[in-house]
Amino acid sequence: MALRDQIGNLHGGWLALIGVLVICPDALLIRLIEVDDMTASFWRLALLSVATLMLALWKGQRRGEGVLQSVTPGRAEIPAALFYCGTTIFFILSVRNTDAANTLVIIAATPLIAGVMGVFIFKRGQPMRTWVASFVVLAALGMIVGAGFGGKNALGDLLALGTATCMAGFFNVIGAKPEINEIKAMLLGAVLGAVILLPTAEPFTVTGMDWLWLAMLGFWVLPVSFLFISAGARKIPAAEVGLIMLNEAIFGSFLVWLFIGEVPSNTTLICGSVVIVTLVFHSYLGIREVRRMRVGASA
Numbered sequence: 289m290a291l292r293d294q295i296g297n298l299h300g301g302w303l304a305l306i307g308v309l310v311i312c313p314d315a316l317l318i319r320l321i322e323v324d325d326m327t328a329s330f331w332r333l334a335l336l337s338v339a340t341l342m343l344a345l346w347k348g349q350r351r352g353e354g355v356l357q358s359v360t361p362g363r364a365e366i367p368a369a370l371f372y373c374g375t376t377i378f379f380i381l382s383v384r385n386t387d388a389a390n391t392l393v394i395i396a397a398t399p400l401i402a403g404v405m406g407v408f409i410f411k412r413g414q415p416m417r418t419w420v421a422s423f424v425v426l427a428a429l430g431m432i433v434g435a436g437f438g439g440k441n442a443l444g445d446l447l448a449l450g451t452a453t454c455m456a457g458f459f460n461v462i463g464a465k466p467e468i469n470e471i472k473a474m475l476l477g478a479v480l481g482a483v484i485l486l487p488t489a490e491p492f493t494v495t496g497m498d499w500l501w502l503a504m505l506g507f508w509v510l511p512v513s514f515l516f517i518s519a520g521a522r523k524i525p526a527a528e529v530g531l532i533m534l535n536e537a538i539f540g541s542f543l544v545w546l547f548i549g550e551v552p553s554n555t556t557l558i559c560g561s562v563v564i565v566t567l568v569f570h571s572y573l574g575i576r577e578v579r580r581m582r583v584g585a586s587a
Contacts, residue, residue, distance in 0.1 A: 304520030304532045311513035312539040315388040317501045318380050319548055323494050328502070329380045330489035333482040335506025336376070340475040343511060347471055361472040368461045368468055372477030374454035377485065378447045386444020389541040389552035390432055393560040394448035395455065396537040396567065397425045402456035409460070415577075421570040428559040428566075435555040470518060534564055534571075 321328045341359060348358020361369060382391045400422045433445040462468055494502065517533070537560070544550050552560070 301520065301532060303516050303523065305535070307513040307516030307518075307520060308533055308535045309539070310516065311509055312536055313543055314379075314505065314509050314536075315383045315392060315540045316543045316547055317505050317509065318383045319388060319544060319550075321498050321501050323498050324490065325381055325384045326485055326488040327490050327493055328384070328498075329377060330482055330485040330491060331494060331502045332380055332505050332510075333376055333478045333485065334491075335502055336510050337475065337478040337482055339507050339511040340471060340478055343515075344471045344475050359472065359475060361469070361476045364465050364468050365473040365476060368458055368470070368473035369476035369480065371454045371458035371461060372474055373481045373484070375451055375458060376478060377481050378451040378454060382444045382447035382451055384444070385447060386441040387550060387552055387556060388544040389537075389550075389556050389560065390441060390445055391448040391451070392537040392540045393556060393563055394429055394432065394445065395452045396534055397429055397563055398452045398455045398459070399533075399567070400425050400570070401452050402459045405453075405456050406460050406463075417570055417573050421566050424566045425563050428562040432556055432559045435553070470514075474514065534567055537564065 318328070318332075323331075344359045345355065348355070351358075379391070379395070400418065403418045404422050429449070433442075433449060435441075458473075462470060462473075520532070541552060545552075
């Protein structure tokens, strides 16, 4: 059996977990890069553009499409691309301007932010458990962001909130329009981000090990994790995917602590624990409800 078939036969939970484990070093690699913020952001997106271009061409070839058809986004992909562009720019700037744990904990709340955004913008109903969990999580995030006001983490925490909001918007747009090609949206978003950052970057100042860290981010961590998480999301409920993705906040923060010695603040540890416990409980209730509905439908 071919490797692609073996991967395709894996349970959705394993696929999502592989994707999360691949993306966990993201914050650590960003911290290891020594070049300035804008240059690091530019090259991260430029290399991601190359990787997604190759991926789009490969996917297009499998569908029997020409080169232009494989990479040209339609009107439906543009809003998703704009949200993805914001996500990629805000994330790296956040990690560079606050504790990595702050960024990862705030981003872990993306599923609930997406739920709230879905109600007010996309007119989707949400169960009461989502409203309760959203209130608790947003209060905890407010404490994390508020604790950084006036300090070195203020900008980074706000950028992390921007990352989570853009990511939530991306998921909502994709969910509202199943016909959207996520790879084309990623490609357009990465290219737009690189173009926006180019005037403020100094591309030729990158030297030494920075090239390795940037290449790992652009060619491996981001595209490969996306493929596995997306494949898992097609096989299991969104609540289960959200639960698995919480591991990024835990393992990502652990890697930064292990290799750089960056210890999260007490506020982040306490509020982060509240966020993760709330999201775990919320996801558990969602999974139980989906399974109950399946049992009822099969009866």
